[in-house]
Amino acid sequence: MDALLIILFPLLAFLLIGLFGRRLGDLPSAIIAVLGSALSFIFSIPALLKALNSPFSVKLYDFISLGSYTLTLGLYFDPLSAITTSLVCFISTLVFIYSIGYMENLFGQWTYKFYAYLSLFLFSMLLIVLSDNLLGMFFGWEGVGLASYLLIGYFHQQKYATNSAFEAFVMNRIGDWLFLFGIFSIFYLFGSLNLLEIFSKVKEIDPNLLGLAVLLLFGGAVGKSGQFPLHTWLPNAMAGPTPVSALLHSSTMVAAGVYMVARLYPVFESAPQSLKVVALIGGITALFASLAATSHTDIKKIIAFSTMSQLGLMFLALGIGDKSSAMFHLTTHAFFKALLFLSAGSIIHAFHHHARNIYEVGGLKKHMPITYATFFVGALALAGIFPFAGFWSKDLIIASSYEASFGLGVFVSFVSFLTAYYIFREGFVMFYGPERHKEHFEEEPHEAPSVMLVPMVVLAIGSAVVGFFEGWYMSALKDHKEIHLEIAISSVVIALLGIGLAYLVFVKRVLDPEKLYQSLKPVHTTFKEQFFTEKLYHKGFAKGYMKLSRGLFLVGERFLIDGFINLLNFLYFRVVKFLWIKLDIYTVDLFVNSIAKFSFRFGRKVSLIQTGLLNNYVAFLLFGLVVLLGIIIYFMG
Amino acid sequence: MKIEVAYILISIFLFLSGLFGVIIRKNLITLLVSTELMLNGVNVGLVSMDKMVGGVEGQVFAFFVLTVAAAEVAIGLGLVVAIFRLRGYEGSSEITQLRD
Amino acid sequence: MEWLIFGFLSLWLLVSVFGTLFLKNPVHVILAFLSVILAIAGIFLHLGAELLAGLQLIIYAVAIIVFYVLVITTIPWEKVKKFEGIYKREALLAVPFLLISFLPIAYMVLEGKFAVSERVITEDNIRSVGKTLFTNYLFPFEVASVILLTAMIGAILLGRKEE
Numbered sequence: 001m002d003a004l005l006i007i008l009f010p011l012l013a014f015l016l017i018g019l020f021g022r023r024l025g026d027l028p029s030a031i032i033a034v035l036g037s038a039l040s041f042i043f044s045i046p047a048l049l050k051a052l053n054s055p056f057s058v059k060l061y062d063f064i065s066l067g068s069y070t071l072t073l074g075l076y077f078d079p080l081s082a083i084t085t086s087l088v089c090f091i092s093t094l095v096f097i098y099s100i101g102y103m104e105n106l107f108g109q110w111t112y113k114f115y116a117y118l119s120l121f122l123f124s125m126l127l128i129v130l131s132d133n134l135l136g137m138f139f140g141w142e143g144v145g146l147a148s149y150l151l152i153g154y155f156h157q158q159k160y161a162t163n164s165a166f167e168a169f170v171m172n173r174i175g176d177w178l179f180l181f182g183i184f185s186i187f188y189l190f191g192s193l194n195l196l197e198i199f200s201k202v203k204e205i206d207p208n209l210l211g212l213a214v215l216l217l218f219g220g221a222v223g224k225s226g227q228f229p230l231h232t233w234l235p236n237a238m239a240g241p242t243p244v245s246a247l248l249h250s251s252t253m254v255a256a257g258v259y260m261v262a263r264l265y266p267v268f269e270s271a272p273q274s275l276k277v278v279a280l281i282g283g284i285t286a287l288f289a290s291l292a293a294t295s296h297t298d299i300k301k302i303i304a305f306s307t308m309s310q311l312g313l314m315f316l317a318l319g320i321g322d323k324s325s326a327m328f329h330l331t332t333h334a335f336f337k338a339l340l341f342l343s344a345g346s347i348i349h350a351f352h353h354h355a356r357n358i359y360e361v362g363g364l365k366k367h368m369p370i371t372y373a374t375f376f377v378g379a380l381a382l383a384g385i386f387p388f389a390g391f392w393s394k395d396l397i398i399a400s401s402y403e404a405s406f407g408l409g410v411f412v413s414f415v416s417f418l419t420a421y422y423i424f425r426e427g428f429v430m431f432y433g434p435e436r437h438k439e440h441f442e443e444e445p446h447e448a449p450s451v452m453l454v455p456m457v458v459l460a461i462g463s464a465v466v467g468f469f470e471g472w473y474m475s476a477l478k479d480h481k482e483i484h485l486e487i488a489i490s491s492v493v494i495a496l497l498g499i500g501l502a503y504l505v506f507v508k509r510v511l512d513p514e515k516l517y518q519s520l521k522p523v524h525t526t527f528k529e530q531f532f533t534e535k536l537y538h539k540g541f542a543k544g545y546m547k548l549s550r551g552l553f554l555v556g557e558r559f560l561i562d563g564f565i566n567l568l569n570f571l572y573f574r575v576v577k578f579l580w581i582k583l584d585i586y587t588v589d590l591f592v593n594s595i596a597k598f599s600f601r602f603g604r605k606v607s608l609i610q611t612g613l614l615n616n617y618v619a620f621l622l623f624g625l626v627v628l629l630g631i632i633i634y635f636m637g
Numbered sequence: 638m639k640i641e642v643a644y645i646l647i648s649i650f651l652f653l654s655g656l657f658g659v660i661i662r663k664n665l666i667t668l669l670v671s672t673e674l675m676l677n678g679v680n681v682g683l684v685s686m687d688k689m690v691g692g693v694e695g696q697v698f699a700f701f702v703l704t705v706a707a708a709e710v711a712i713g714l715g716l717v718v719a720i721f722r723l724r725g726y727e728g729s730s731e732i733t734q735l736r737d
Numbered sequence: 738m739e740w741l742i743f744g745f746l747s748l749w750l751l752v753s754v755f756g757t758l759f760l761k762n763p764v765h766v767i768l769a770f771l772s773v774i775l776a777i778a779g780i781f782l783h784l785g786a787e788l789l790a791g792l793q794l795i796i797y798a799v800a801i802i803v804f805y806v807l808v809i810t811t812i813p814w815e816k817v818k819k820f821e822g823i824y825k826r827e828a829l830l831a832v833p834f835l836l837i838s839f840l841p842i843a844y845m846v847l848e849g850k851f852a853v854s855e856r857v858i859t860e861d862n863i864r865s866v867g868k869t870l871f872t873n874y875l876f877p878f879e880v881a882s883v884i885l886l887t888a889m890i891g892a893i894l895l896g897r898k899e900e
Contacts, residue, residue: 614668615824618659619831626838633841640739644780645846647747651754653835658758660831661823666809667766673801674757674770677777680793688784691854693865696786697874700866703789703796704881708888710801714808715895722898726816 003058006043007126009036014119021112029112033119034096041089048086051077057132076132079476084129091251091338092122094455099243101452121147128256134183134193144253145172152240164236171233175223182217199266211271225257225311228285232534238300242345250307250341251334258314258330265323279319286312290418297357299344302426317397320404324479325396332389332466336381339459343375346448363435367445372431374456379427381463383420383495392467399487413494420498428506644685651678669713676706750776761821767805774798788863
């Protein structure tokens with residue numbers, strides 16, 4: 001029963017805030033949201049402990065019974081789901097607390113909606129993680145998509161935000177469509193949507209068909225996690241408030257795709273070709289996202305690309321068969337990515353939400369020391385420097401990729417080089433160098449309030465120490481990893497190289513970034529435009545679709561239908577007129593008119609009888625008498 | 638043929654002559670005279686039937702016809718006088734207002 | 738003998754009727770009518786209806802003819818002159834019809850069977866008519882007087898001068 005409460009707390013929070021938020025007010029709603037998340041976290045710990053040894057299921061509800069199969073809702077706790085649950089709840093609680101400080105200048109403007117959406121998101125995310133069948137997972141899938149739409153477009157007066165929300169939702173939808181077809185095929189193949197049943201039957205199914213089903217499911221993951229080709233929404237999703245970016249689009253929601261693949265890993269493993277596709281897409285995304293991150297200048301977008309890239313690495317790891325390192329990287333990534341976003345949010349908040357570009361700020365080291373520290377902790381973790389968490393998880397991935405093939409290992413190393421470069425580029429530009437903010441803003445930057453700082457510090461500590469839990473994590477997932485020393489050292493060296501490059505260029509000004517930028521403009525632009533995929537999608541697909549619709553409208557509606565109706569109209573009139581002439585004028589009118597004329601003439605003639613002359617009338621009497629006589633004689637005789 | 642039967646024929650003849658007179662006469666007064674002819678014809682017929690059958694009812698009826706004829710003459714001539722006073726003429730062709 | 742009287746009377750009647758019908762001058766017409774009345778009175782006498790003959794003479798020859806003459810004299814002669822004679826067209830139209838109506842009736846009368854009664858008249862005509870009139874037909878008698886009264890009133894009304 002306690003297990004049920006884990007899911008129920010955020011749901012209750014959502015309902016309470018949603019229904020009574022107006023009356024409760026913004027701050028109480030925020031506290032309710034925080035409480036909902038915190039209580040979920042607290043209750044997830046005992047479930048976790050229990051699940052580590054013996055996975056258990058909690059059956060919730062028989063949904064619809066369709067003859068031979070019943071759709072149910074239920075929860076399944078095994079090490080994977082339990083650890084992820086605790087992770088999600090923990091990060092959520094911290095981000096919720098942070099958001100109280102971040103959104104405080106918006107309190108009084110119905111900010112309780114924000115917390116309602118956040119609680120809804122948390123509930124749906126937990127549903128994805130904990131559900132024991134694909135249907136519940138799909139419910140949660142849709143729920144997080146909805147929450148993401150609502151939260152990205154939270155500043156709904158800005159056109160950019162609403163467009164981004166729409167784009168996110170549409171791309172998610174495409175992914176969901178594929179996911180749904182995946183579910184259909186799974187049901188068709190297995191006859192059941194329950195995970196345990198699927199796992200037990202997975203060996204019996206033809207690998208090719210299974211591969212097809214699995215690829216469809218992976219399509220959903222592509223949409224949800226912002227991988228190529230459904231990636232353009234993720235950078236634009238930064239239009240939402242920073243807590244949203246920190247929670248949804250870095251650590252939890254986008255991780256749902258990775259989680260789903262990991263969850264259904266037995267199925268993926270049975271169709272090896274699908275894993276190749278997974279790895280391929282992950283690799284492509286990792287590379288081009290990091291390239292894009294090197295050329296962007298928006299504070300949050302760089303971090304968003306970083307997310308995309310790291311997720312690509314996770315998919316790559318999954319693709320080469322290493323589920324546990326992918327999941328471990330997910331866990332550590334949640335910590336330091338959320339941390340990076342919160343730090344970035346702190347900077348944005350310091351300038352009262354005006355700061356956008358890294359070149360608009362500078363030299364913040366002495367103004368915001370704690371933010372500086374947390375940011376660099378996160379950056380170091382991301383780059384994979386010992387002893388921070390990222391080192392441990394990334395090292396595992398690099399090791400697995402070297403095992404798979406040397407080329408792959410080099411590839412991943414190159415990506416991590418780029419990763420270190422771009423994140424430190426951002427850090428150096430923002431915290432070192434001249435204080436550019438004086439030209440752009442009038443506010444003096446100040447350190448964030450403690451309600452924001454405490455979560456950041458907690459996350460920083462987490463980013464630092466979580467790596468040491470690797471051993472425990474691996475054993476929980478029934479896996480065992482060794483540390484390959486040579487790979488560890490080489491990856492650290494590569495990362496340091498990246499940091500060094502960034503340091504040289506942006507701090508020491510060995511190479512002038514401006515001149516470099518000008519000379520490499522085409523390259524730079526290609527990276528920035530994400531290899532023109534965004535342009536392609538927006539202008540090509542979206543606008544093309546609109547043009548097609550309009551064209552169809554013109555042809556279909558105006559030309560065909562309207563033309564048809566007008567033609568009918570015309571013909572109808574013609575026919576009616578013809579009929580009118582024939583029937584009405586020639587026959588009916590003729591008939592009626594002639595009757596009238598005839599009776600008129602006849603009447604005129606007959607009226608001559610009416611002479612008025614008495615004598616004539618008597619004559620008529622006589623005539624009548626004669627007629628009567630005739631009749632009498634006739635009948636008498 | 639008995640005498641009475643001949644008289645009946647005479648009466649029919651009288652009646653139809655009276656009718657003929659009504660039809661052809663222009664002057665109103667002469668028209669009324671023809672009406673009297675008709676009545677007389679009826680009287681003759683009644684009386685001859687009376688003779689034939691052998692009762693007196695026919696004569697009684699003829700008596701009444703006589704009375705009414707007198708009354709009717711009075712009225713008719715009064716009408717003619719009134720018409721003349723109104724119109725100034727007494728032709729039946731002039732009193733054709735019914736036509737319109 | 739009977740037939741002789743009949744022939745004479747019928748001839749008289751016929752000539753008078755023709756006169757009534759076809760004479761132009763209204764005064765002549767009235768005179769011809771007078772002649773008709775006398776002839777009919779003769780017929781009545783021949784048929785044995787003495788009372789009726791007398792009554793006929795009194796009422797018609799005295800009252801009604803006087804009426805007619807009176808009215809004729811009130812009208813200026815020029816006006817009377819305007820409307821003399823007969824309508825030729827109607828005359829031509831009516832003759833066939835008259836013939837058509839006369840012939841069947843004549844045929845019926847001639848060929849038909851009349852009721853024959855065995856009653857024999859024992860007493861005077863006048864007495865019997867009087868008796869019947871005042872006993873069996875008293876009511877119509879009284880009503881006749883009312884009719885005469887009405888006629889008198891009507892005639893007075895009609896004859897009134899407009900004030």
